[in-house]
Amino acid sequence: MKTKQLIALLTAVLCLCTVLAACGTKTAPSTASDAAEGFATLGEAMAAAEEHPSQSSTYHSAYVMAFELNGDYWRVAAELNDEQAAALDALDMLDDDYDAKLKELLSPIAVTKCEKLNDLKLTEDEMNALVGKTGEDLLNDGWTSGYGYNLEDKEFYLEKSPFTYFVTFSFEEKLEDSDDFDVEEAIRPMTVKSVAFEGLGDGATEMPEYMEAEDEPSVDYLVLVNKQNKLPEDWEATVELEDAQNTIPEGVELNEDNDYLATDVFRVEKKALEAFRALQADLEAEGIIILLDSTYRSVARQEELWSEFEEEYGLEYTQNTVAVPGTSEHHTGLAIDVCIVKDGVVINENDDMIAEREIFAKIHAKLADYGFILRFPEGGKEITGYDYEPWHFRYVGVEAAREIAAQGVTLEEYLGAVPEAEE
Numbered sequence: 483m484k485t486k487q488l489i490a491l492l493t494a495v496l497c498l499c500t501v502l503a504a505c506g507t508k509t510a511p512s513t514a515s516d517a518a519e520g521f522a523t524l525g526e527a528m529a530a531a532e533e534h535p536s537q538s539s540t541y542h543s544a545y546v547m548a549f550e551l552n553g554d555y556w557r558v559a560a561e562l563n564d565e566q567a568a569a570l571d572a573l574d575m576l577d578d579d580y581d582a583k584l585k586e587l588l589s590p591i592a593v594t595k596c597e598k599l600n601d602l603k604l605t606e607d608e609m610n611a612l613v614g615k616t617g618e619d620l621l622n623d624g625w626t627s628g629y630g631y632n633l634e635d636k637e638f639y640l641e642k643s644p645f646t647y648f649v650t651f652s653f654e655e656k657l658e659d660s661d662d663f664d665v666e667e668a669i670r671p672m673t674v675k676s677v678a679f680e681g682l683g684d685g686a687t688e689m690p691e692y693m694e695a696e697d698e699p700s701v702d703y704l705v706l707v708n709k710q711n712k713l714p715e716d717w718e719a720t721v722e723l724e725d726a727q728n729t730i731p732e733g734v735e736l737n738e739d740n741d742y743l744a745t746d747v748f749r750v751e752k753k754a755l756e757a758f759r760a761l762q763a764d765l766e767a768e769g770i771i772i773l774l775d776s777t778y779r780s781v782a783r784q785e786e787l788w789s790e791f792e793e794e795y796g797l798e799y800t801q802n803t804v805a806v807p808g809t810s811e812h813h814t815g816l817a818i819d820v821c822i823v824k825d826g827v828v829i830n831e832n833d834d835m836i837a838e839r840e841i842f843a844k845i846h847a848k849l850a851d852y853g854f855i856l857r858f859p860e861g862g863k864e865i866t867g868y869d870y871e872p873w874h875f876r877y878v879g880v881e882a883a884r885e886i887a888a889q890g891v892t893l894e895e896y897l898g899a900v901p902e903a904e905e
């Protein structure tokens with residue numbers, strides 16, 4: 483018993499040590515001063531930056547700050563989770579308490595990476611070596627205009643990210659200031675006379691590359707969502723939806739059964755929407771009008787629908803008519819149901835659309851060139867789980883769409899994911 487207690491105590495002490503060491507720095511400190519310099523939270527970094535030259539940039543999913551401390555230049559970056567990003571978006575910059583609220587929100591957030599920028603600063607020798615070069619040489623080497631200039635003496639603040647330098651030029655001609663004065667064009671023919679270090683520039687708080695990579699949404703355009711495969715858990719975090727509305731052609735009269743076509747805001751995945759607009763324009767040139775009828779639907783909305791139906795019509799009816807939440811392809815933002823306009827009349831009832839064979843044949847012939855497939859073809863119910871739906875298009879990208887069309891298969895067959903026949 484005694485031994486066990488001792489081990490427990492030792493473990494507790496060890497844990498405490500680990501926690502203490504982790505505070506203050508992300509890497510193991512080699513000396514006491516290193517430990518004091520690292521920043522584990524944004525609160526620690528903000529406290530250190532106080533009363534020192536500092537700057538910060540707020541991105542939707544990240545906060546990046548840079549500051550000078552005892553001759554060192556620091557960049558501290560923190561990734562924000564969805565909740566933190568939403569809270570940050572909700573802050574009003576014009577609010578008197580903005581700074582205090584921002585500090586309260588950011589302080590507890592863990593730092594993703596802290597780095598010293600000192601090595602990126604040009605040395606005296608490197609600055610001297612620029613004398614005699616032209617402005618064009620600097621621009622070619624990645625220099626950009628900074629935050630100010632004095633045209634009379636040809637003095638400019640220029641930036642070589644992440645720092646700003648004070649650069650003087652020799653140039654005979656007189657320069658005139660104007661609203662559209664372009665620093666970069668102006669310095670191009672000039673010759674560098676002197677370069678002096680100034681401090682941190684705007685580039686210091688640009689989104690660091692290692693975070694940008696994670697910020698890029700990576701949509702899986704071949705995602706399979708059907709009765710056997712639910713929407714992937716992280717789908718909502720990767721998909722970028724855009725709002726879209728229909729333009730109702732002139733002369734088309736809507737009634738209470740179809741005026742949603744004019745008033746609803748439809749949400750569609752960004753690339754799918756772009757492709758749909760191109761398809762729509764191509765068809766319109768041939769006199770065929772298609773409109774958005776039903777697009778993205780969240781899992782939560784589907785759950786609401788399910789309960790509404792179950793309450794009203796009972797479980798059995800609901801099971802036959804409403805897709806189980808999580809299994810509708812409309813959750814992806816990549817599925818679009820269309821309706822058509824023929825002779826100035828909207829056709830949006832399922833049976834009426836199925837009857838319009840000729841028009842839909844022309845539409846289907848163009849789908850693949852825009853990255854869409856007809857998701858529920860005739861006779862495919864055993865594989866897709868759905869009867870023929872000439873109106874339901876699914877974006878998969880042009881390459882896959884052309885292959886699927888050429889092979890004449892369903893998405894399940896193309897992906898080798900045909901469900902096993904039920905006994």
Ligand SMILES: [Zn+2]
Pocket residue numbers: 776812817818819874
């Ligand atoms: Zn549909």
